[in-house]
Amino acid sequence: MSNAEQAETVRRSRPVRVAEAIKDWVVEKGLMPGDRLPGEAELIAHFGMSKGTIREAMRLLQAQGLVVTKTGPGGGSFVGEVSTDRARALLANYFYFRNVSIDDIYQLRVALEPEVAASLAGRLDAGQIAQLEAIMADYAQPAANAEEERAQHVASLRFHACLAEFSENAMLSFFIGFMARILTDLTVYKRLYAQPNEALWKQGRAHQLHLIAALKAGDSEGAREVMRDHMQMARRMMEDQEAVVMKRFIAE
Known part of the structure; x- marks a missing residue:
């Protein structure tokens, strides 16, 4: 694998690693379905990642049903629960x-x-x-x-x-x-x-x-x-x- 390919693999896997880190953080904090997650700026600061990486990680968690995003007043990102x-x-x-x-x-x-x-x-x-x-x-x-x-x-x-x-x-x-x-x-x-x-x-x-x-x-x-x-x-x-x-x- 070339250096460019290795770099691409690392770049593409970074959002996956961050998504796993966010799940670990949710467990450590004892958050439950419906609890609000920190905003994007706070996640960037906490995990030391770029805005793009954080957004991609959150999209991965949404696809898994583990994060729910709501718009409008009182909106934001919340812990989701995968239905049976x-x-x-x-x-x-x-x-x-x-x-x-x-x-x-x-x-x-x-x-x-x-x-x-x-x-x-x-x-x-x-x-x-x-x-x-x-x-x-x-x-x-x-x-x-x-x-x-x-x-x-x-x-x-x-x-x-x-x-x-x-x-x-x-x-x-x-x-x-x-x-x-x-x-x-x-x-x-x-x-x-x-x-x-x-x-x-x-x-x-x-x-x-x-x-x-x-x-x-x-x-x-x-x-x-x-x-x-x-x-x-x-x-x-x-x-x-x-x-x-x-x-x-x-x-x-």
């Missing part, structure tokens, strides 16, 4: 080229979801139980046609995402919700919705009813076993129906 939907969309797009399979997804679901269920046994309040039961009301009866069959499967995935949101483990909640989104938005079921499957509906609903009973009773091992059986059933169903993950970019 955006983070999941970015992650889905990352996996676009990774050839993720249904089996990959269910390997994780079988490992993670029973543990979430066990951790929540006896810890959900009446309002949270009511949320789960309200979702189940969307498939209280067997589907009458293929359109209803798909809607019921989507509602069932919403049940799992909702349950994960109750977990105090943010990473578990995020990844289980992410897998539910992938299965809702990016899965093509070659024969799954060709006709209603009442036996499948009955078994899946029974699992969820037993799960809610175990959660209410504080039966951690029972909740774990029911969820494990439910996940294994869903895995077999996907394999039987030749489900595949469709390649499509997700909008942020």
